[in-house]
Amino acid sequence: MKQALPDAAESTLHHWRVKQFLEKLDKQPDNKVLDLNNCALKAADIEELIAITPLLPDLEEIDLSWNHSIGGALESLTLQFSHTQRLKVLRLNNCGLTAKDITFLGEALEVIPYLEILDLSWNNNIGGSLSILTPKIPKSCNLKILKVTDCSLTTEDGKSLAQLLHRIQSLEELDLSINKNIGRSLKNITQELKYVPGLKGLNLHMCGLKQDGFQCLGDAFQYLLELKKLDVSCNKEIGGSLQNSAAPLASLRELEVLDLHQCRIMEEDMAALTQIIPLLSSLQKLDLSSNKSVGISSDNLLSRLRFLPKLKSVLLSNCGLQQKSFASLAEAALHLPELKILDLSWNKCVGGNLKLLLKALNLEAELQELRLSSCSLVDKDLACLALVIQDGPLAKLKKLDLSYNHHISDQGWATFYQGIVAFEQLSELDVSLRPTSHCDCGEWFGKLLAALPKLPELSELDLHGWVLSRSQQKQLESFKWDNERNFHFDS
Template sequence: MSQTRKKTSSEGETKPQTSSVNKFLRGSKAESRKENNDLKTTDSQPSNWIQKTAPSETAKPLSSEMELRSSMEKYEQFLQKLGKKAVNKCLDLNNCGLTTADMKDMVALLPFLPDLEELDISWNDFVGGTLHSITQQMHLVSKLKILRLGSCRLTTDDVQALGEALEMIPELEELNLSWNSKVGGNLPLILQKFQKGSKIQMLKLVDCTLTSEDGTFLGQLLPMLQSLEVLDLSINRDIGGSLNSIAQGLKSTSNLKVLKLHSCGLSQKSVKILAQVIPLLSNLQELDLSANKKMGNSSENLLSRLRFLPALKSLVINNCALESETFTALAETSVHLSALEVFNLSWNKCVGGNLKLLLETLKLSMSLRVLRLSSCSLVTEDVVLLASVIQMGHLAKLRKLDLSYNDSICDAGWTMFCQNVRFLKELIELDISLRPSNFRDCGQWFRHLLCAVIKLPQITEIGMKRWILPASQEEELECFDQDKKRSIHFDHGGFQ
């Protein structure tokens, strides 16, 4: 477009418009230059978004050009007021404290953003009760692919208006309505326009007070969502009873990669139903079943069938009250999860004294990045076992290790662990904090920890809450902190 203008004899007449466009894009171009250091600072050329929006020199009168220029300036001023920068095809107003007046300004600008693909107004309380003003303009942003409305205090009228407007944005790929309680009981009103062939890939409905009826409707809808890759129904405690319908629907979602059912009130019956579906989700990469305590004595079949998920990268099963039999089943199947990167077993007391059941998994886990064993009632033998695995060169890719709230480990166990933690060359975060009710003096193992940290080039955070440092160790830490070449935060309980 700029090249064409250089060749025309009316170059002088078109410069003001180009200048206006460049001014409008200055925020996004500056951001782009920051991310790409190899780009040189030159006169910005209009993006495709603006090219389509900007009027033709021959087709539009001067008044239209002036109107466009004025709207662009207002858009830039609007973003600057909210501390945001212009980003091509994206309007991100997440957690901006939008007022009613701001909402009106934003709605007035939508007609000038026909190529908008992403709109995020999450965590703005004043959106609630005013969403209809946006949905009435949805036909003007029909290319929208991402719509995020999390924690907007949506009203019943809002969700009904949204349901009517969704058919105006057929390209929608992501919808996030999390933390809006009025979604519960009204899910059919919102999603009724989704038809077979829908392009939706990500559906997030966290803590929406979904009812059993909502769950039944969702189960019937899922077969129409053939492109669905991410489904997050976490913190909806009443949908456990409708999991039969949801499970039947999941059988048709062969492309599903992420399934999150954290704190969904899964019953023993629903867990058994889910076990029948799991083998069919062969593309699943993330599974979150955490905070479903009734899984503890009824999930052997479910956990044993995880071996049919060869692509699984993240398994979050913390706070599920696992019992010995279920933990044994999990340990046996985890050996087959060669792609596992995140393994969270925290708050399952049965792990304590039984970490040896995971020995083969820990040896074979070449991809493991995050291991969380917080509040697992680990004993000294467990930590010694972990230390020996680390010493043998396993867990070499580990970046985050959480051993907090395991207060029964003696100083000898921590010494053994700290002597070998130096082999975790990619470790970034380590947490060995004590429970809030417990304070202990650091033993001689702290000196081994400091020696190990020197050999860990990437570590930045060490959680040691409620471990108290004696005066001698305080001096050692102060000397360590004087090394300006490293920036490591020791979060400890204080000095004594």
């Protein structure tokens, strides 16, 4: 008859087994967190994981994301979840889960009463299966975050999620992004949002949202007074409906992030937003990128950004800005002391007028990221940039994108690189040209090379499109390896 081990000896043995398994995967033991994200687990590893899970009763977080071997093997693992009843976080991103796995997971959720975060994102084969899972989530659970990004969700999945919202009123974040076929049931979902008044984040990026669905969403805003992040980007069919749904946005006084990029916003939408935006006093990030009609009528809206002193990020890439709207933005910038990120890429009107903005930046602002890709910049723009580097707002710049500006001469680049050494905190610089350009490096290359040792934080330098001689390539390669930098150029 096998003799039972004393409790202390058994505990030591359990610890040793867990430690041996984790060290094999280059992980450190932790009684509360089992992080096996992207560990390339094999079938044998899964079997061993199943064996040690009961030895970790204090686990509060399990992350098995980016391990495709989990798919189809969840049954045996979920049976062990009865030993981890303190579990609060379960992440199964990109695990190749199947509809059968979802069935077993649903059964397991019934014995995890304290679950707060469930992330099933990037599992494309579970679409059509959520109706099996959601009814199993205990009504008494305290689920706060649910993410199902890019899971090929269907209309039926959307309806089952709507029913879940009715039951789980503790939800604080819901991410349904990149599920294009869920659009038809978004009306059902938005109607149930009134049951989750504590919702703080709602991500409907690329969900096939249509005008009627967006109008229903507008009706729900009156119940979502704690909402901080709203992302409805890449829903191209909601353009034209903002004029009727923008007014309820004004009730979202806690909103910090509003993402409307690539929504085909129309002029009438802009007129409505112009009235509402100044009322969102907590707003920190505004993304209107890739809405070309913004540039036609944005002067009033952009001038009203001055009423949002907490703004940290303004993204207006590819908005068709015109000189008048650009001037309005410059005037508003004077009143944005917390501005950290500004993206004006693909707005040609910036070229020759950059001084207007740089001189207007609030002196208290500490801009960290400036994107000016494909802005038709000319020599005087770079000269102005070089002059204001040390003047407050640009002193702490970390990322600068000047790519695809082919109107700048060799002398213009040389002047810029002479002044760039003042960017002491610059970590990323992109000065690439379009792939079809293939311009030779001029006298500026020597200026750049001389500046590199004086830029200790610069870790990423992109020079694609420039033709470097073999000697120039060797010089960059030598500096790159000696200083552990990442330089990218065409060889």
